[in-house]
Amino acid sequence: MSGRPEPFEDEPRRRVVPGLLLSAGVAATLLVAVLALPRGDNPLPAIARRAMTVALPEWRTTEPVSEVVYGTRGFDTFGETFLLLAAVVGVGLITRAREPRRGFIGEQEAGRREQHRTDPAEGGSADQRQAQQAEAGEEGRGQGAPSPDDEPVGEPGVERAEAMTVVVRAAVRTVAPLLAMAGLYLVAWGYSPGGGFPGGAVALGVVLLVYVSLGYRRVEPWLRPGVIEPVEMAGALAIGLIGVLGLVFSGSFSANFLPLGPVQTIRSGGVMQAFSVAELIEVSTGLVLAVFGLLGMGHDWEPEGQGRQGQGRRPPGSRRDSR
Amino acid sequence: MILGNYLAAVTLFCLGIYTVLTRRNLLKIVMGMSLMEASTYLFLLSLAYRNGSTAPVLLTPPHGQTPQRLAHGNVADPVLQNFCLTAIVIGVAVTGVFLAVVVRIAQHYRTLDADRVRDMRG
Numbered sequence: 001m002s003g004r005p006e007p008f009e010d011e012p013r014r015r016v017v018p019g020l021l022l023s024a025g026v027a028a029t030l031l032v033a034v035l036a037l038p039r040g041d042n043p044l045p046a047i048a049r050r051a052m053t054v055a056l057p058e059w060r061t062t063e064p065v066s067e068v069v070y071g072t073r074g075f076d077t078f079g080e081t082f083l084l085l086a087a088v089v090g091v092g093l094i095t096r097a098r099e100p101r102r103g104f105i106g107e108q109e110a111g112r113r114e115q116h117r118t119d120p121a122e123g124g125s126a127d128q129r130q131a132q133q134a135e136a137g138e139e140g141r142g143q144g145a146p147s148p149d150d151e152p153v154g155e156p157g158v159e160r161a162e163a164m165t166v167v168v169r170a171a172v173r174t175v176a177p178l179l180a181m182a183g184l185y186l187v188a189w190g191y192s193p194g195g196g197f198p199g200g201a202v203a204l205g206v207v208l209l210v211y212v213s214l215g216y217r218r219v220e221p222w223l224r225p226g227v228i229e230p231v232e233m234a235g236a237l238a239i240g241l242i243g244v245l246g247l248v249f250s251g252s253f254s255a256n257f258l259p260l261g262p263v264q265t266i267r268s269g270g271v272m273q274a275f276s277v278a279e280l281i282e283v284s285t286g287l288v289l290a291v292f293g294l295l296g297m298g299h300d301w302e303p304e305g306q307g308r309q310g311q312g313r314r315p316p317g318s319r320r321d322s323r
Numbered sequence: 324m325i326l327g328n329y330l331a332a333v334t335l336f337c338l339g340i341y342t343v344l345t346r347r348n349l350l351k352i353v354m355g356m357s358l359m360e361a362s363t364y365l366f367l368l369s370l371a372y373r374n375g376s377t378a379p380v381l382l383t384p385p386h387g388q389t390p391q392r393l394a395h396g397n398v399a400d401p402v403l404q405n406f407c408l409t410a411i412v413i414g415v416a417v418t419g420v421f422l423a424v425v426v427r428i429a430q431h432y433r434t435l436d437a438d439r440v441r442d443m444r445g
Contacts, residue, residue: 012347014438019344027337034329040374048402052394055381062381062390064398068405080409087416094423191382193401194408264382283412290419297426 047072060260061269065193070272070279074254077275078243081282085236088286092225095293135298162215172213180206187280190269195276200283207288223292228285235281242275328369335362349425349435353418360414364407371403379404 013019044052055067069077163169183202186192192199211219242254249257254275261267269276335358342355379401381390425435432440 013345014347016345019341022344023337023341026340027333030333030336031330034326034333037329037370040325040372040376042373044373044398044400045402048400049395051401052379052398056390056394064379064381064394064401065404065408068401069408073402073405076409080412084412084416087420090420091423094420094427193380193404197408197412287415290423294419294422294426297423297430 056263059256059269059272060263061190061272062264063190063193063195066190066195066269066272066276069194069197070254070269070275071256074243074246074275077279078239078254081236081239081279084283084286085232088232088290091290091293092229095297097296097298162217164213168213172209176206176210179209184280187276188266188273189264190273190276195272196279196281197283199276199280200287203280203284204287204291208291223288225289228289232282232285232289235278235285238278239275239282242271242278246271325369325372328365328372332362332366332369335359335365347437349428349437349440352437353421353425356421357414357418360410360417363410364414367403367407367410371400371407373397373399 051064051068051072054072055061055064059067059071061067179202183199183206186202187195187199207219207223211223244253246255246257247253249255254271256270256272258270258274259267260270267273339355339357339359339362342358343352346352346355376397376399377393379398381393428440429435432442434440
C-alpha cells in the first residue's frame with residue numbers, strides 16, 4: 001500500500017444533503033400512504049376471491065397462486081417471461097467476448113515474434129503487462145492442481161485449484177441430484193406457488209453448486225451458449241405456442257385446451273402445467289446464461305494512453321491492485 | 324401489527340434511494356436498487372396479509388376444512404403474492420443487466436466511481 005488516495009477505502013459521497021432531503025420526502029410521502037392502508041382487516045378483493053374459487057373446479061389445482069400466475073394472469077406472465085428474455089439477451093450482448101475471427105492466419109503470433117525481435121521492452125506500462133499476464137493466467141485454466149488436495153500444504157500465495165476439497169465435492173455430488181430432483185418435482189406436481197419460476201431458480205442453484213465445487217471444466221461441456229441458447233429459445237417458443245393454441249382452441253390467449261387430470265397428479269391443471277414446465281426451461285436456462293455471461297466476462301484491456309483522452313480517466317499507475 | 328412490515332418496507336425503500344442518490348461506487352448504487360426492489364417484495368407480501376388467515380393453498384386444509392370451504396374462507400391474497408413473484412423476476416432481470424453494464428464500465432474506465440465516468444457528459 002502506498003500513500004496514494006484510495007478512492008474506495010474512504011469513499012467520498014456526493015449530494016448528501018439533497019439526497020437526505022429527497023429520501024426524507026419520499027419517506028414522508030410513503031408513510032402517509034402506508035398509514036392509510038388496510039391492516040389485514042379488509043375483505044379479500046373480488047379478483048382474489050375469484051382466483052380462490054376457480055382454482056379447484058376449473059383448473060383442478062390446489063395452488064391458487066400458480067393458478068393466478070399461469071391462468072388468470074397468464075398474459076402478464078407471458079409478458080414477464082419475455083421481459084426476462086430481453087434482459088438475458090441484453091446481458092448476453094453486453095458480456096459477449098470479442099468474437100474469434102474466422103480463418104485465423106496467425107499474424108498475431110508472427111507480430112509478437114517480430115515485436116520481441118525488434119523491441120522486447122515495449123508493450124505498455126508495468127500495470128498493463130501485469131494485467132495481461134493475469135489474464136493469460138486466467139485463460140490458461142488448469143495450470144494449477146485440479147483439486148486443492150493435490151497441492152502441497154503450506155504453499156504461499158493464492159490457491160490456484162479450480163475445484164474445492166474432496167469433502168465439498170463429495171457433498172455436492174450427493175446433494176446436487178437430490179436438489180435437482182426436488183426442483184423438478186415441485187414444478188411437475190405443481191406444488192410450488194409459481195411453478196417454473198422457483199423451479200428455474202433451483203436449477204440455477206444446482207448448476208452454480210456444481211460449478212463452484214467441481215470447477216468450470218466439469219460444467220463446460222454442457223454449459224456452452226451454443227447448447228443453452230437454443231434450449232432457452234425453445235422454451236420461449238413453447239410459451240408463445242401454448243398461449244396461441246389457447247386462443248385457437250378455447251377462444252382466449254393461454255386459456256386451457258388440455259383435458260384436466262385428477263387433482264394432485266402431474267396432469268392436474270391442464271395447460272397450466274405445460275406453461276409452468278415451459279417457464280422452467282425458459283427461466284433456468286435464462287438465469288444460467290445471464291450468470292455465466294457475467295462470470296465469464298473477458299477483460300477488455302485497452303493500452304494506456306490510447307483512445308480516449310479525458311479527465312475522467314485515472315492517471316496511469318494509480319490502479320488499485322498495486323502489489 | 325402489519326404496520327411494522329409496512330414501516331420496514333418504507334425504511335428499506337428510503338435507504339435504497341439514499342444509497343442510489345449519494346453513493347459514487349457503481350456497485351453500491353446497484354445494491355441500493357436491489358434494496359428498493361426487496362422493499363417492494365416485503366410490501367406486496369405484507370399487503371397480502373389478512374388477520375387470522377391461512378396460506379392460499381388448497382392442499383390439506385387445516386382443522387378438517389374441505390378445500391371448497393377454504394376457497395371461500397379467510398386466506399392471504401394470492402393475487403398480491405403473484406405480483407411479488409413477478410417483481411422478483413423483474414428485479415433479477417434488472418440487476419443482471421445493471422451488473423453487466425457496471426462490469427463493462429469498470430473495464431472500460433478502470434474505475435467504479437460514477438463521478439469519473441464522464442465521457443458522455445455534454
